[in-house]
Amino acid sequence: MHTIGEISRMEAQFVRDGVDLRLLARRQRMVLWLFLGSAVGELLLFAPGASRLTAQGAVVEVMIMLSVRVAVIAGTVLVLRALRTNVMLLIALTVLMILPLVNLLVLLAENGRATKTLRKAGLRVGLMGVKDEEVVRLLGANRCRKCSYDLTGNLTGVCPECGVPIAAPMARGLAG
Numbered sequence: 579m580h581t582i583g584e585i586s587r588m589e590a591q592f593v594r595d596g597v598d599l600r601l602l603a604r605r606q607r608m609v610l611w612l613f614l615g616s617a618v619g620e621l622l623l624f625a626p627g628a629s630r631l632t633a634q635g636a637v638v639e640v641m642i643m644l645s646v647r648v649a650v651i652a653g654t655v656l657v658l659r660a661l662r663t664n665v666m667l668l669i670a671l672t673v674l675m676i677l678p679l680v681n682l683l684v685l686l687a688e689n690g691r692a693t694k695t696l697r698k699a700g701l702r703v704g705l706m707g708v709k710d711e712e713v714v715r716l717l718g719a720n721r722c723r724k725c726s727y728d729l730t731g732n733l734t735g736v737c738p739e740c741g742v743p744i745a746a747p748m749a750r751g752l753a754g
């Protein structure tokens with residue numbers, strides 16, 4: 579069992595410049611998979627020669643497609659929140675994303691920003707994002723909170739890469 583203080587410290591390991599990169603990576607992956615699923619689904623449905631269903635079947639298809647689209651939009655909003663997007667901009671974009679082409683543009687822009695933010699911290703982000711194990715391995719304990727430099731064995735108390743003082747939990751970890 580972990581106390582609340584321990585859990586928040588564990589989560590804080592992944593925060594760089596106020597952005598929780600583990601949360602961001604998780605949400606980015608979710609949106610990418612949902613988007614891939616919806617794109618493949620719609621391609622199969624509308625492909626020439628796709629089997630035509632009964633009227634009831636078609637209604638079910640459309641319902642599923644719309645739900646996936648809504649899930650993609652909701653996921654995109656969650657990524658924008660993880661990126662700490664300004665609240666007014668977030669509301670404006672959420673409303674605009676009801677429009678079909680706009681949601682794609684927002685998704686592309688948001689995904690690009692998420693990738694850039696994650697790469698800045700030294701993560702290798704692929705087409706489908708970056709795996710959670712990779713985030714934990716590269717940004718976990720004993721990494722600089724500012725630049726992710728590996729601080730194992732550091733005795734100066736200052737990050738040699740960017741000069742930021744090492745936070746207390748990390749220093750305690752080294753002492754213990």
Ligand SMILES: [Zn+2]
Pocket residue numbers: 722723724725726727737738739740741742
């Ligand atoms: Zn640093």
